[in-house]
Amino acid sequence: MTMNDTFLKACRGEKTDYTPMWLMRQAGRYLPEYQKVRGSVSFLELCKSPELCVEVTLQPIDILGVDAAILFSDILIPMEAMGLPLEFHEGRGPVFPKTVRDRAALDRLIVPDPGETMGFVMETIRLLRKELRVPLIGFAGAPFTCATYLIEGGSSKVFWETKKMMYTAPELFHGLMEKITETTSRYLLAQARAGAQALQLFDSWAGILAPADFAEFALPYAKRIIADLQQTGLPIIYFANNGATLLEYSAASGADVIGLDWRINIGDAIKRVGNRAVQGNIDPFALLLPKEKLKERIKRLLDDAREAKGHIFNLGHGIHQFTPPEQARFAVDTVHELSSR
Numbered sequence: 596m597t598m599n600d601t602f603l604k605a606c607r608g609e610k611t612d613y614t615p616m617w618l619m620r621q622a623g624r625y626l627p628e629y630q631k632v633r634g635s636v637s638f639l640e641l642c643k644s645p646e647l648c649v650e651v652t653l654q655p656i657d658i659l660g661v662d663a664a665i666l667f668s669d670i671l672i673p674m675e676a677m678g679l680p681l682e683f684h685e686g687r688g689p690v691f692p693k694t695v696r697d698r699a700a701l702d703r704l705i706v707p708d709p710g711e712t713m714g715f716v717m718e719t720i721r722l723l724r725k726e727l728r729v730p731l732i733g734f735a736g737a738p739f740t741c742a743t744y745l746i747e748g749g750s751s752k753v754f755w756e757t758k759k760m761m762y763t764a765p766e767l768f769h770g771l772m773e774k775i776t777e778t779t780s781r782y783l784l785a786q787a788r789a790g791a792q793a794l795q796l797f798d799s800w801a802g803i804l805a806p807a808d809f810a811e812f813a814l815p816y817a818k819r820i821i822a823d824l825q826q827t828g829l830p831i832i833y834f835a836n837n838g839a840t841l842l843e844y845s846a847a848s849g850a851d852v853i854g855l856d857w858r859i860n861i862g863d864a865i866k867r868v869g870n871r872a873v874q875g876n877i878d879p880f881a882l883l884l885p886k887e888k889l890k891e892r893i894k895r896l897l898d899d900a901r902e903a904k905g906h907i908f909n910l911g912h913g914i915h916q917f918t919p920p921e922q923a924r925f926a927v928d929t930v931h932e933l934s935s936r
């Protein structure tokens with residue numbers, strides 16, 4: 596079994612034969628094959644069944660021809676393990692019926708042993724490594740993004756409760772960030788021991804913060820996790836969504852690869868992140884373009900990224916659930932074809 600290590604080489608800034616590609620949220624509802632598995636179990640049951648997680652992780656590898664696999668799980672799994680019951684409601688997304696908004700709730704949170712509480716994740720990783728011929732990415736949410744879910748009790752648009760805590764009870768906010776950070780470090784180290792070959796931190800909500808607030812309330816914690824992970828020797832990817840104004844800070848996180856959303860030209864971003872590889876950054880909706888237009892856009896992006904220390908082609912955020920899989924496959928083939936050297 597030959598191993599395709601193009602993705603890992605690009606993460607490390609080594610020369611590759613072509614630009615590797617994977618898609619954020621590549622396993623999911625846009626695939627009929629995923630919907631079939633999901634038809635008989637709830638999302639959380641799926642996340643906790645290693646055999647099914649293996650199946651849906653593998654689906655996009657063959658269907659799309661991508662150069663990396665990402666563990667099928669969710670960033671909120673370790674938050675549930677900290678002691679806060681988690682639910683997923685159809686059409687509304689994640690819900691924490693109990694929130695963390697005061698000292699008593701913070702004190703009740705535990706820093707869980709990942710093997711005891713999330714053994715199903717490590718089991719999924721071990722099983723996947725026996726099947727895969729592309730590298731396996733493990734992941735977690737970055738502490739700020741995880742904190743918003745615990746404080747708000749789910750997804751949010753204005754983040755009133757989160758910002759209220761940051762500005763009126765900063766010691767409480769920092770206390771919560773400490774516990775999430777410790778949990779996340781231990782969780783990602785356990786993923787590495789189980790066999791993950793790269794680790795990505797998703798900071799989906801970083802972009803709601805003013806740069807100075809990002810530097811004070813979010814970045815130090817992501818940085819601490821990344822420092823803890825250096826001992827694994829694995830490439831670390833940090834993705835701050837909507838983070839074009841935060842790029843210098845993101846680069847200061849210490850990550851080997853900086854994830855980019857689509858709101859910035861990739862060439863401009865490369866100048867700002869210094870000696871680091873980048874991952875991104877086509878608008879997920881560009882997959883709806885007619886093929887010729889999509890191809891032109893991919894060519895432009897590859898050209899704009901030519902000065903990168905390393906480039907992993909990806910979407911600027913997760914693939915949308917109504918994207919035709921066939922268009923995603925065309926994008927992967929086109930990236931491979933246009934970038935082959």
Ligand code: CP3
Pocket residue numbers: 618619620621622623624633638665666667668669670671687688689734750797799836913
């Ligand atoms: O293929 C992959 O990328 C691996 C699996 C993965 C999922 N979630 C599966 C999932 C990954 C890496 C995530 C990360 C995640 N989860 C993030 C960060 C990335 C991002 O998109 O910004 C966030 C914020 C979450 C929290 C979350 N999980 C939300 C807000 C939702 C509901 C919104 C939505 O897209 O449905 C989920 C549910 C979820 N996570 C689904 C999947 C496949 C859909 C669940 C279903 O089958 O109904």
